[in-house]
Every structure is written in C-alpha cells, then in structure tokens.
Amino acid sequence: TASTEKTPAVHPCRLSVMGAELWGQRSYCTTPHLCGQRCVCVVVQTVGPQEGWQVYSSAQDADGRCVCTVVAPEQSLCSRDAKGRQLRQLLEKVQNMSQSIEVLNLRTQRDFQYIMRMENQIKGLRSKFRQVESDRRTLVNKNFQELKGKMASLQPLIPVLEQYKTDTRLISQFREEIRNLSAVLTGLQEELGAYDYEELQLQVLNLETRLHACMNKLTCGKLMKISGPLTVKTSGTRFGAWMTDPQEPLQKQRVWYMDSYTNNRIVKEFKSLSDFVAGVESRTYNLPFKWAGTNHVVFNGSLYYNKMQSNIVVRYSFEWGRVVTQRALESAGFHNVYPYTWGGFSDIDLMSDELGLWAVYATNQNAGNIVISQLNPETLQILKTWNTEYSKRNAGESFMICGTLYITNSHLTGAKVYYAYSTRTSTYEYMDIPFHNQYFHLSMLDYNSRERALYGWNNGHQVLFNVTLFHVIRTQDES
Secondary structure: OOOOOOOOOEEEEEEEEOOEEEEEEEEEEEOOOOOOOOOOEEOOOOOOOOOOOEEEEEEEOOOOOEEEEEEOOOHHHOOHHHHHHHHHHHHHHHHHHHHHHHHHHHHHHHHHHHHHHHHHHHHHHHHHHHHHHOOHHHOOHHHHHHHHHHHHHHOOHHHHHHHHHHHHHHHHHHHHHHHHHHHHHHHHHHOOOOOOHHHHHHHHHHHHHHHHHHHHHOOOOEEEEEEEEEEEEEOOOOOEEEEOOOOOOOOOOOEEEEEOOOOOOEEEEEOOHHHHHHOOOOEEEEOOOOEOOOOOEEEOOEEEEEEOOOOEEEEEEOOOOEEEEEEEOOOEOOOOOOOEOOEOOOOOEEEEEOOEEEEEEEEOOOOOEEEEEEEOOOOOOEEEEEEEEEEHHHOOOEEEEOOEEEEEOOOOOOOEEEEEEEOOOOEEEEEEEEOOOOOOOEEEEEEEOOOOEEEEEEOOEEEEEEEEEEOOOOOOOOO
C-alpha cells in the first residue's frame, strides 16, 4: 500500500564519539523514522567529505531518541568557523594577559626606581666604609660603629636588589612573548590552518601560568610610598564609597557606587571604569537594609557593609540579589561611638587585601582602641582577632595591605600614614608616609589588591592613589 511520507523534523544529534557523548553543533539527527525499525541519522558536513563527520552506526535509545556513533575528524581539522572561534578566544586571552603585563610592568618599574636609588645609597656607603675602615683613628669610635651597623643592616638587601633586576628582565621577556603570540594569532585569523591549535594553546597556558606566578610573587610587601591622586570623577555628596572587586577576572572591571554615609540603600553598578566616568549605569540594587558609614567592600561577588544603627555586618550577593549572611561583631561600637576622626558612623570598617576579608572596629574592652578581626567571607565568623593600642577616634582612615593595617592620623589636609600593625608578627611601628589630600576631606580610603591602588572618596571626588611596596623576597638560603 502506498503511503505518504512526511519530511522528518531535524534535531541536534547526540553523538557518541570514542565512548563520550557530545551534542554536535553541526551534526543533526532526524526523529526516529520507523522503516524496518531503523533509526536514520543525517550528518551535515560543513567541509569536504574526507573531513566531515561520518556515521559509524545508529540506534534508538529506550526513550525512542536517535543515538549515532560517528567517526569524528581530528580537532586540528575542524571547520573554519570553529577554528576562528577558538583563535578569537585565544586572542582575547592573550590580550587580557597583555593588559596584566602592562600593569605589572608599571608596578615593577615604579618599585625598581625606588630600589635603584637604594642600591646607589648602599654603594655609596660601601665606598665610604672602605675609606674609613683603613684609618679608624680619623673617626670617633661611636660614629664608626654607627656606620658599621648601618652597613650591616643594609647588607641583606643586596640579594633582594638582584632579584628585582631578575624580575624586571622576566617581565620584559613576558612582553616579548606576548607580542610574538599576538602576531601569530592575528596572522592565523587571516590564514586558518597554518598552525597547530593545540601547540598554540599550550604556549598561551604556559605563559599565563608563569605570569600568574610572577604577579603573586610581586604582590605582597611593605608600604613605602603613596603617590597621586588621580581624580577619576566628581559626583555625589561629600561622603560616599566606590569600589571594584579584587577577586573578579582581569577582563571584568565592574564599579560599584554608594553615595552618602547614612539613610541610603541604593547601590549603582557600572560595567567598566569608562562607563562609570560616563555615568552609564548597568544595574541598580536596592538593599534590604540601610548602611552606616562609607567603609563597605566588594569581595568575590558580594557586598559587605555595616547595617545602620547596629554592629551587624551584612553580606549581600550581587549574583543572587539578596542577603546571604549577616552576623553581629560582638562588643563592637556603632552609631558614632568609636568612629574615625570625621564621624559619619564610621565605627566599623570592612576591607580586603591579599589575605582575605577584615573588619576594623573598637570595643569598650579594648578601651576604644582599634581591634582587627579576620572574617570568613562565607559565614562572617571571626577567624582571629588582634587588639592594638591605637585609639579609633584618633584615626583618620585605615586600610589593609598583606595583613598589615595602615592607619592615617587625620582625614584633613596634611594627613599621613602614621601607624602600622602587622597581624603576622602582632607588632606595630610608627611611620611617616605622607599623601596628597587634594580636596581636603577624606571619608573613604580602601586598598584594592588586584590593582594595587587605594580607592578614595575625597569631598565628592572619586580618586585613586598608587602605592609603592617594598617586597621582601626570600632566597633559597633562608628557612
């Protein structure tokens, strides 16, 4: 009996290749066409017959779906579209690494200039020491001993200086490799198939790993200098906060903006720094609780802030759009009991650095002096606490770098970093590091470990400060 056969619908084919199931983007399967209980698969070839997918066998599964086993072409013989997509992804990765290297190069060159000046001082002292050592009678013994002690203290810096020179050469090598890879990838976009994709991918991954290791080594150190500021934008009231997430991938540069220090719950998000400058918002978040102060921080996709009129720390997830955790800081003063010198409900300061998430506050038990607590970013539980002897009310602002809290002595003109407390050694030291308070009133100063910069809110101006860190590099001889 003659029958009219309709053209079967086409659906993505589930492919079993070398024992693994794939959903092919360029291979299709008809719905089961029951002619002798056979399942018919149609494989669409996008290149020559010798290069396309070839059906090895076909069958139906328990649900009546068509399952094809095919002989797949080698990855290097994939379609031009697939190659182009892979190369574009590699090129984007190389471009991202190129940006990272430029940032790393700027950091290293800035630090290297400082180190070279120190090396010249060491050479000068060494020359002077050799001159006077031959005739000690010309020097008072006390002066001689002082000079000798200074030389002894500077001697361990010599291997550090040599390591800096090595790092500078390494970064130059990275830049050259990036240029070569970019040239190869750009050429391949014009002439696909001329280079083995797998080999190219290995080169990119290898360079990415080495760059990551280099950046990690050069991240931590002791604060030596603050330069700037760079005025990014002028907006909002006299008080507020703006920040980026140090845990975001380098290709992302989202900015969050929180105006005022009280009676507000609106957070504005910008996709990039350029969008922030242009005022092009990408999203607005309406927080369930109002915040207190300007000492908020964004860390690993979440906003951490102090809930108004309480000592409760709130964690708000930008991805989920809701509060995921909130916890009280036991005994912490709030609502202008222990603020910074400028007031503004700045009792609890939340911050991050290379080591994680921190809270800085004061308690009655510590006589109003600053308390440092490291927090679990997920649960907000206190991991460890350090009590300092620096009065919270006498501090202008503070920020953490590599586990050390740096405190300014004022929020006004003439402010400087005056005190530092190391959580690694539980010791403190007095410092004298000035910085330019350009607009006279600082209500926010927070460190971003990815950009190695200080974000500031200076009397309605959003500013950035560069920091110079002295890196102590352990040699193989040290334990």
